[in-house]
Amino acid sequence: MTSVVATNQTILVVGGGISGMTAALEAAETGKQVVLVETNPYLGGRTVQLYRYFPKMCHPTCGLEINLRRLKANPRIQVLTLAEVTGISGSKGNYSVSVKLKPRYVNANCTACGECGKVVQTEIADEFNYNLGKIKAAYLPSSMAYPQRYVIDSSIIGTPDAERAKAACKYDAVDLEQEEEVISLNAGAIVWATGWQPYAAEKIVYYGYDRFPNVITNVEFERLADPHGPTGGKILRPSDGKEARNVAFIQCAGSRDENHLRHCSRFCCMGSLKQTHYVEEAFGDAGKSTIYYIDIRAIDRFEDFYQKVQANPNVSFVKSKVARITQDKDGNPVCNGVNVEGYKRYATAHDLVVLAVGMEPAVKGMDIPADVMSDSSGFIMADPANAGIFGAGCATNALDVNRSVQSATAAALRAIQVVNKVARAEV
Amino acid sequence: MSDLNQTMAARYQNNFLKEIEEQAEMGEWVKMCMQCGLCSGSCPTNFQAGWDHPPQEIFMMIRAGKRDEVLKSNSMWMCTSCYNCYVRCPRKVPVTHVMHGIAEYAYRIGQSPKNQPTQHLSKTFWDNCTKTGRVNEVKLTQSLYFKDGIGAGIKKAMEMQAVALGLVKAKRLNPLEAIGIAHKCKDIKGIQAMLAKANELEAQRKAEKAKA
Numbered sequence A: 001m002t003s004v005v006a007t008n009q010t011i012l013v014v015g016g017g018i019s020g021m022t023a024a025l026e027a028a029e030t031g032k033q034v035v036l037v038e039t040n041p042y043l044g045g046r047t048v049q050l051y052r053y054f055p056k057m058c059h060p061t062c063g064l065e066i067n068l069r070r071l072k073a074n075p076r077i078q079v080l081t082l083a084e085v086t087g088i089s090g091s092k093g094n095y096s097v098s099v100k101l102k103p104r105y106v107n108a109n110c111t112a113c114g115e116c117g118k119v120v121q122t123e124i125a126d127e128f129n130y131n132l133g134k135i136k137a138a139y140l141p142s143s144m145a146y147p148q149r150y151v152i153d154s155s156i157i158g159t160p161d162a163e164r165a166k167a168a169c170k171y172d173a174v175d176l177e178q179e180e181e182v183i184s185l186n187a188g189a190i191v192w193a194t195g196w197q198p199y200a201a202e203k204i205v206y207y208g209y210d211r212f213p214n215v216i217t218n219v220e221f222e223r224l225a226d227p228h229g230p231t232g233g234k235i236l237r238p239s240d241g242k243e244a245r246n247v248a249f250i251q252c253a254g255s256r257d258e259n260h261l262r263h264c265s266r267f268c269c270m271g272s273l274k275q276t277h278y279v280e281e282a283f284g285d286a287g288k289s290t291i292y293y294i295d296i297r298a299i300d301r302f303e304d305f306y307q308k309v310q311a312n313p314n315v316s317f318v319k320s321k322v323a324r325i326t327q328d329k330d331g332n333p334v335c336n337g338v339n340v341e342g343y344k345r346y347a348t349a350h351d352l353v354v355l356a357v358g359m360e361p362a363v364k365g366m367d368i369p370a371d372v373m374s375d376s377s378g379f380i381m382a383d384p385a386n387a388g389i390f391g392a393g394c395a396t397n398a399l400d401v402n403r404s405v406q407s408a409t410a411a412a413l414r415a416i417q418v419v420n421k422v423a424r425a426e427v
Numbered sequence B: 001m002s003d004l005n006q007t008m009a010a011r012y013q014n015n016f017l018k019e020i021e022e023q024a025e026m027g028e029w030v031k032m033c034m035q036c037g038l039c040s041g042s043c044p045t046n047f048q049a050g051w052d053h054p055p056q057e058i059f060m061m062i063r064a065g066k067r068d069e070v071l072k073s074n075s076m077w078m079c080t081s082c083y084n085c086y087v088r089c090p091r092k093v094p095v096t097h098v099m100h101g102i103a104e105y106a107y108r109i110g111q112s113p114k115n116q117p118t119q120h121l122s123k124t125f126w127d128n129c130t131k132t133g134r135v136n137e138v139k140l141t142q143s144l145y146f147k148d149g150i151g152a153g154i155k156k157a158m159e160m161q162a163v164a165l166g167l168v169k170a171k172r173l174n175p176l177e178a179i180g181i182a183h184k185c186k187d188i189k190g191i192q193a194m195l196a197k198a199n200e201l202e203a204q205r206k207a208e209k210a211k212a
């Protein structure tokens, strides 16, 4: 049985992405007790699935490493992975929360030596790489995974594969007897930081994401460019493994659309501008990018980033929302539409089309097991009537990393105020 | 007719967008367009042979106050009502209906293009089917084929002969309709009373708008 120390002066943080980690660290570093609940087997959320991030084009591992160091140095944070909040009752200053823990089948003895992964034969979809490849059913989700512990996929439990994994482990770390458990804990305040998920691209029927192999999403493109990704960082297109030197980016794929997501996802213009750098980095002047857009929203201080990309002769901009993607006889995706500048029709073939899909909340407001107010897209809104649960990061809005961190710090401060009040009342 | 045109032009001065919003059915949607181009790109007509401007361009021209070019354009009349644009528009602009609304307004104030084939078809179809409550196919075809004179009409009719015979064989076309023995509604008077009432209501509404 997993034991967690928590009182009504504890702050519960749900979601261990950059926002949840920030909120947890900020609160713990002021001396508060924090329980951090993450549904994945590792922390870091979706930022660690990016290759580089704007505006400085640094690798996400760098920021993650700093946060992990803060985390390891702080005894006041208890981390629960493979965990999900299933129920919240009580009120501000006095919540009772139930958390479901899924078994990892690997205990703390694990040194991440990888012997179990070598002997297991079954392969499962590689979720970390957005299912672009397969991995063994005993795996380390990513090289930077925290905790650095293997996971045994529940699909092989009860099969000879699981026994093989157990036998291969020299440290007695494989524990096939682990079972799902539900624990309950107390909390005075809750920070909800469950982040976002990419919009389901196949719903935009006229782009044929589920029909054309060379139409992919922006999150998948991040994995293609990453040396730790399924292609070892080579930008190869899925249909035939050919180098994708001529890449089209389609903006607002699902965003700003009453038939899909109503909101502007805010980061995706910058995301595609950033991704043109990947094409250039891979192929130099032979790499060509075309951005199809309604209008470019390089928010805030990012205008100079945009201007630099605009000045790049290897990047062209077409002011038009692509109306349809077809495929030519060589398997090249063809973008069809009308260019707003001159109202001319075009049908342009590319090696690869990247849909800049928008963000929607990973857990929509109404699916949160507590009364929280949310907007029409499902993002959490500030609600004075329910002042003990605070949204942070992309659970509250489509945000980039910088803004997510700001929002998380604000949420931590609000949560601290609540537990401080509880503490004063108890003295 | 052209009086109405002058009245409107004078009333709205340089504000053509406002004129469309107030006078054309569904015209209030024009300002919702964000010029993304999805409608134009989705149009199956490809704007070949005679489309002056795709819908998105029409909407921009309205905002830019290009009154004559818009009202006299054939674009609204070329729409096939496939509704591709309508279902896809990210701003939920009912593009098809707006196009029809502008077309009707242009016609109402006597500015629509003369001799435009689909406009002619609409009018002929309407007059034909409201007479008996059913379309008289033979008469409708006749009036369309002979629109540009006897010679052109005979030529067209010869071209379509095989189709016509096929339709007759399949009992889809009754040759007797040519002499007025055609299928009719049971209660023609009732239908016509309904249409008269609808006409009256619409005329009333439009007159109010024109006065306002």
Ligand SMILES: Cc1cc2nc3c(=O)[nH]c(=O)nc-3n(C[C@H](O)[C@H](O)[C@H](O)COP(=O)(O)OP(=O)(O)OC[C@H]3O[C@@H](n4cnc5c(N)ncnc54)[C@H](O)[C@@H]3O)c2cc1C
Binding pocket: A014, A015, A016, A017, A018, A019, A020, A037, A038, A039, A040, A043, A044, A045, A046, A047, A050, A052, A053, A054, A055, A083, A084, A085, A193, A194, A195, A196, A197, A198, A218, A219, A222, A267, A271, A274, A362, A363, A392, A393, A394, A395, A399, A400, A401, A402, A404
């Ligand atoms: C293609 C692409 C490129 C991008 N590039 C950049 C960039 O270059 N620069 C930049 O600043 N931003 C970029 N972003 C945006 C960036 O990814 C987000 O700002 C960031 O991920 C937000 O962090 P978060 O912690 O709020 O959410 P997430 O990263 O989504 O983290 C949420 C965490 O909560 C967990 N979780 C979800 N549901 C539950 C649950 N029920 N219970 C417990 N835990 C749960 C998730 O597993 C996850 O770990 C990009 C986004 C995309 C799509």
Ligand code: SF4
Binding pocket: A251, A252, A253, A255, A256, A263, A264, A265, A266, A267, A268, A269, A270, A295, A296, A297, A356, A358
């Ligand atoms: S940020 Fe750009 S691509 Fe993303 S929804 Fe907004 S306008 Fe569209």
Ligand code: SF4
Binding pocket: B032, B033, B034, B035, B036, B037, B038, B039, B040, B055, B056, B059, B085, B088, B089, B090, B091, B092, B093, B095
């Ligand atoms: S699809 Fe809608 S928003 Fe886009 S140009 Fe057409 S009418 Fe305007």
